[in-house]
Amino acid sequence: MTSTNSDPHPVLRDPSIMKLHQEKLVNAKGVPLATLDELCPNSVMLAPMVGLTHYAVRKAISEFLPEGARALWPTEMLNSRRVPSQHVNQTPEINFCDADNGLCPQLLANDEEFIRLSVPRLEHWGARAIDINMGCAVARALKHNYGVALMGDPAYAAEVVRMTVKYATVPVSVKLRAGFRESADKSEVLSEEAHFENLFNFIAGLFEAGASWITIHPRTAEQKRRGDADFELLARLISKLRNEGFQQPIIANGDVQVLADIQNIFEVTGCSRVMVGRALIAKPWLIANDIEPDPFTQGELYGKFLKRVLDECEGHYPESLGLRKMRFLTTYGKPWVHYGEYLMGRMMAATTYSETRIALNKFFDQPQKIESRTMLRS
Numbered sequence: 001m002t003s004t005n006s007d008p009h010p011v012l013r014d015p016s017i018m019k020l021h022q023e024k025l026v027n028a029k030g031v032p033l034a035t036l037d038e039l040c041p042n043s044v045m046l047a048p049m050v051g052l053t054h055y056a057v058r059k060a061i062s063e064f065l066p067e068g069a070r071a072l073w074p075t076e077m078l079n080s081r082r083v084p085s086q087h088v089n090q091t092p093e094i095n096f097c098d099a100d101n102g103l104c105p106q107l108l109a110n111d112e113e114f115i116r117l118s119v120p121r122l123e124h125w126g127a128r129a130i131d132i133n134m135g136c137a138v139a140r141a142l143k144h145n146y147g148v149a150l151m152g153d154p155a156y157a158a159e160v161v162r163m164t165v166k167y168a169t170v171p172v173s174v175k176l177r178a179g180f181r182e183s184a185d186k187s188e189v190l191s192e193e194a195h196f197e198n199l200f201n202f203i204a205g206l207f208e209a210g211a212s213w214i215t216i217h218p219r220t221a222e223q224k225r226r227g228d229a230d231f232e233l234l235a236r237l238i239s240k241l242r243n244e245g246f247q248q249p250i251i252a253n254g255d256v257q258v259l260a261d262i263q264n265i266f267e268v269t270g271c272s273r274v275m276v277g278r279a280l281i282a283k284p285w286l287i288a289n290d291i292e293p294d295p296f297t298q299g300e301l302y303g304k305f306l307k308r309v310l311d312e313c314e315g316h317y318p319e320s321l322g323l324r325k326m327r328f329l330t331t332y333g334k335p336w337v338h339y340g341e342y343l344m345g346r347m348m349a350a351t352t353y354s355e356t357r358i359a360l361n362k363f364f365d366q367p368q369k370i371e372s373r374t375m376l377r378s
């Protein structure tokens, strides 16, 4: 393994940035809230992903952190209408077995009554922070005014934060996109300046409503997963927020594939943390923001990772569910794997945990290579 990074946390060590994090917010009872620095000293975070960021995956990725390092871990998105009637560990989405590692469950929320009932439950289950989803652009979320739909109504989005903060004793954050580039009736495309101002005002509103930090995936709602994340836009936004006195941490997310991407995002944007989604489930070593192993060592590590996830699935999920989870994980990891389609075929053919283990052992007994980049289409 070769080290490509002599200073893996360039921004976090900058004293001027550290100073920005020192002021503490308080909760509705006047109790100071934990800061992001306290909850997540690690510079890289895992992004919430439906079907992927369940307990077994979080646990296996966390084992790539150096001993003693701590991060904050997302759940998959949880529906605030369901949480009040659920019991912890009842489903993989609400498996909180790793609560000691520091969990930040993500909520789809827009209704005070469901927020009032969900928040204490999540805290009771061990949440150290609660994130509100304002980025999901799938039709089902939009239909119910969840996710990125909230970005179309800035005043109500701020209200959702205010409601959540009111019932929470832990920090509340928001994960969002770069908003909408088209007007609400889709009749006009906003100018770059108008879009920027809207986004700035939207975020300022969230902070004024009590959000402790935000995560931005700088793609517009219209882009869905197409095009590139716009880190120049994010750099401008962060600079304006700082100039206007907003000191809360801002986490940048999108399109990381190699270690250098993480460093580049820190340098270009001045963000507080980098959050990684798809690449972390193929390259879990990126969580340590430390070394980029050679492609065959990466293949070995990827194999170990899949086997660890399989162990945890076997220990916690019924077989049919665990197999579905393993296949879904492989679907998202395979684009980086040199013989990814072959691996996928083996995973699809396996019908038991034991056959899956044999398939993984056979595949990874041969040297396997991980590509540094893929098209990131999915």
Ligand SMILES: Cc1cc2nc3c(=O)[nH]c(=O)nc-3n(C[C@H](O)[C@H](O)[C@H](O)COP(=O)(O)O)c2cc1C
Pocket (backbone or CB within 6 Å): 047, 048, 049, 050, 051, 052, 076, 077, 106, 133, 135, 136, 175, 217, 253, 254, 255, 256, 275, 276, 277, 278, 279, 378
């Ligand atoms: C399968 C999948 C599921 C996702 N589910 C969620 C989700 O539940 N909540 C959320 O805020 N973002 C979700 N996302 C978006 C990711 O958190 C992240 O913003 C996006 O993938 C861009 O980051 P990346 O390029 O590092 O993957 C999902 C993405 C994928 C690929």
